[in-house]
Each structure stands twice: as structure tokens, then as C-alpha cells.
Amino acid sequence: AQSVAQPEDQVNVAEGNPLTVKCTYSVSGNPYLFWYVQYPNRGLQFLLKYITGDNLVKGSYGFEAEFNKSQTSFHLKKPSALVSDSALYFCAVRGTISNFGNEKLTFGTGTRLTIIP
């Protein structure tokens, strides 16, 4: 079974400082990893994904994530936080697709990011 852990329920960062939202995963085989963001009363919005290749993945709104296979982690990062980055962030994993039925996303519990002006 696949699983995702987001160890921090809440992360507070001062505006302009770098931010990191942590994610670790467990999956059989190679992982496909995703980050989504949820703003209040909105659906989940795709930020970035890791499938294969370069361990540093760049996504929307200046976010990036670093895949570390040995630590089974996929931390979300941004060099300089904006107040508008305040939202709920979800990490998700999907196992290697070898057949149909393996495309479901397994989500972490979410991390609420608050950027302090």
C-alpha cells in the first residue's frame, strides 16, 4: 500500500523568507509524486510533479520540490515566500503504472502554510 506523511500540520514563515513544506512517501516501485495547493473554498490546484529525471522539479508560482530517493522525501520549497502563498498544501503519491487501476492519488493530511507579513 502507498502512503504519504506530511509531518507538520502548520508552518509559519515570514514574508520574504524561504519556505519548506515537508513530505515523505512510501510506495512499491518508483514513485510518481505531486504537490497540490488548496485555497479557501476552492478545489485543489496542481503545482508540480516528479516522474523521473532531475531530482529538482520546478512548478507554478515559483515553487520547486526536491526528490530524494534515499530519504523517500519530496519537500516543497520556495526561495522567497509571499503572503499570497498562504494556503493548504497537499503532497500526493501514485505508484508506477503497470496496469489500469493504479492511477489513484494517495494524499497526505495537508500542511497549512501561513506567510506572516
Place this chain on the structure above:
Amino acid sequence: DSGVTQTPKHLITATGQRVTLRCSPRSGDLSVYWYQQSLDQGLQFLIQYYNGEERAKGNILERFSAQQFPDLHSELNLSSLELGDSALYFCASSVSGTPNSYNEQFFGPGTRLTVL
């Protein structure tokens, strides 16, 4: 705007009732996924359809069912509703559905169901 639409936005009903949630995927997407988001369970996968056929099942109760129609829109039917069914129900769609594809899923705005 993800291109995935869901109706209604809000639904308030009583225990024991039946409701239908509707989802239209992005143009060209053949796969539709349903997820439930609740405070105690988090975001959980319910079911996936690909081009009209059920493809995968997750933690979906027997009281819940879904289908995908020829025009690719999907409906999630929830019956004999209980207080614990109150949640945000998301639909997502993707191009994928074929082996070795890994496209991201695009989520709709959700339907907030309140069971009183």
C-alpha cells in the same frame, strides 16, 4: 480555472436521503476520479472511471455509486445518507487511463454536502 466543473456547489439534505453530484471533466479527458475530503479522514480516493467503465475503487461505501456517461460526464450517487457523509466531494479528470501514463489530475471546485 481547471476546466473541471461540478454541480451543485452546496447541498444540504437530511439523513436517509439520496443525492446526486455531477461532474464534467476537462475537454479531452477520458478519466474521471471522485475524492472525498473530510476533517477526520482527509482526502480519500473513492472511484475512477475511464471512458465509461469503472477502473478502480477505493474507500467507497456500498451506499455510494457512480457512473460515467457517453458524453464523459460523471455522477456520484449517495444514498441512505448519514451525518458522517458530510464532506467536500471532489471530482478530478486526467487525460490518462492508459498504461504507463502519468498525467496530473485536475480538480473541480467540489460539492460541499451537509447532512442534517
